[in-house]
Amino acid sequence: MTTGVRWWAEPPPGRTSYLADVDPDLLSVGLDPLPAGAPAVVRFHPAAGRTVAQYVGAFLDALDRAAVELFPRWLPGAERLDGRSELGLAAARALAGRLAAQSEHFGPFLADTADRALRGAPAAPGRFPAEVRARGLGSILASAYSRFAAAVLIDLPAELTPDDERALVGAAEWLAGHGRFTVWLAGPALRFVDRIPTVRITLPVYLKDLAAGPALSPAAAEPPPALLTWPPLAGLPRADSPAEQALERALAPHDWAAGRCWNHEFDWHLLAKTYRLDLFWPADGVVVEVDGDDHRSRWKYADDRRRDVQLQLLGHDVLRFTNEQVLHDPTAAALTIRDLLQLRRSSHSPK
Incomplete structure (x- = not known):
């Protein structure tokens, strides 16, 4: 697509920004499919009433499930491995080690994720610190889509309490600092936290036209979204x-x-x-x-x-x-x- 607008590059990479005056659902249309040159973007729909640790944990658990389902796209050579045999599992660990030696992936985490993807096993609680999981999952996400980095679009729930807003912003900053995600907050304006820079992005023409058009909507009420969505x-x-x-x-x-x-x-x-x-x-x-x-x-x-x-x-x-x-x-x-x-x-x- 050639539109001349790279709105995803306007917020600073690797940091948390609030995207002003833009509906996250509208941005989702612009991210489907992922534009050329954009990071790999997942969309996080958090619920209110959680602590920083709970927000981070919910995001990492959901992203871990995404990484397993995106396997083997992020591990070249693993397309035909059989998770039912020790030979297949050993081959996956060897491929993970080889990839880690040639990239910024953390070998033990990459090998563990490949092993679990083949066996269909859940993550073992406490096996890796949250910081290692965040960095490792961000690298896996970027690799799955052959992108240079990963980003997360966070839908701000309506009418957050002061504690909820502080906790959600704290979790966003944690993901940017420890996972090297670029984090975009979108939705209702922040009312209680003023340290997050506000960015007004330049929307492509097709999104401006869509936003200016008639307010079409289906007859059925909108259901609550999934916790995390990622590109196909x-x-x-x-x-x-x-x-x-x-x-x-x-x-x-x-x-x-x-x-x-x-x-x-x-x-x-x-x-x-x-x-x-x-x-x-x-x-x-x-x-x-x-x-x-x-x-x-x-x-x-x-x-x-x-x-x-x-x-x-x-x-x-x-x-x-x-x-x-x-x-x-x-x-x-x-x-x-x-x-x-x-x-x-x-x-x-x-x-």
């Missing part, structure tokens, strides 16, 4: 999406489903925003979107409508399923996709 990996269904995983299992046995691309980055114009398509058949011009709860937010919902119109103008057909539809009957979703593919193929007009 190109070429694979989302590891944190049971619906995408179920749909892939329903499609995999069928020859007619060949040619599909999961989480494909689609550049449709040199100066326009890149689209990330959940599921795409490039030869047939068929796009399938599997909508999770985040698609019910105001800006995501409005952006989806714009995307669908633009994709249709480009000659593509777009199917949308909710997570609930896919999980209720993945076979029915797959057969609907089959019918559309056959219709496109029989018309001899693939796009």
Whole structure:
């Protein structure tokens, strides 16, 4: 995407900043897909009423689960290792040691995380200090997306008490200081802590246009977001999406489903925003979107409508399923996709 605006570079890297006058949901649209040159960004949705240590612990535990699900993308050479055999586990530890020797990764932590990812084992409490976990998980996140650094976008809950705000800001500063994360606080203005620098970022044109458009919203109320969300990996269904995983299992046995691309980055114009398509058949011009709860937010919902119109103008057909539809009957979703593919193929007009 070539927009001329690198808003993510305006807040100082490796520090905590408050992003003024911008909705975190709007920023989330701008981060999907991750822009070229941006850090690997995860989004943290904390609840009120926790201490600094509890905020840090909740974030690190959630990021640890993300690191396990992103494996083996962050450990080159581990794609075909078998976690059921001692040989596979030993090979993973050896690969981790080799990578650590050539990078800033901490070898023992990297090897332990690879071992647990292969075995499907949870983190052992107290095995590594929080500082080591923060630094190690930040490095793993950056490596998984081939980015230079990691960042976290923290949604500030509404109406924080003075103690809540101080604790959440303290946790953000801890993550920047010990984990080397770039931390962005967004949402309601800080009222009780004044040491955090305020940054007014320059939004790209497409985000300004989206924000200035009509306030579209779905009929259903917005559900509470997941604690931590992270970007999908190109070429694979989302590891944190049971619906995408179920749909892939329903499609995999069928020859007619060949040619599909999961989480494909689609550049449709040199100066326009890149689209990330959940599921795409490039030869047939068929796009399938599997909508999770985040698609019910105001800006995501409005952006989806714009995307669908633009994709249709480009000659593509777009199917949308909710997570609930896919999980209720993945076979029915797959057969609907089959019918559309056959219709496109029989018309001899693939796009």
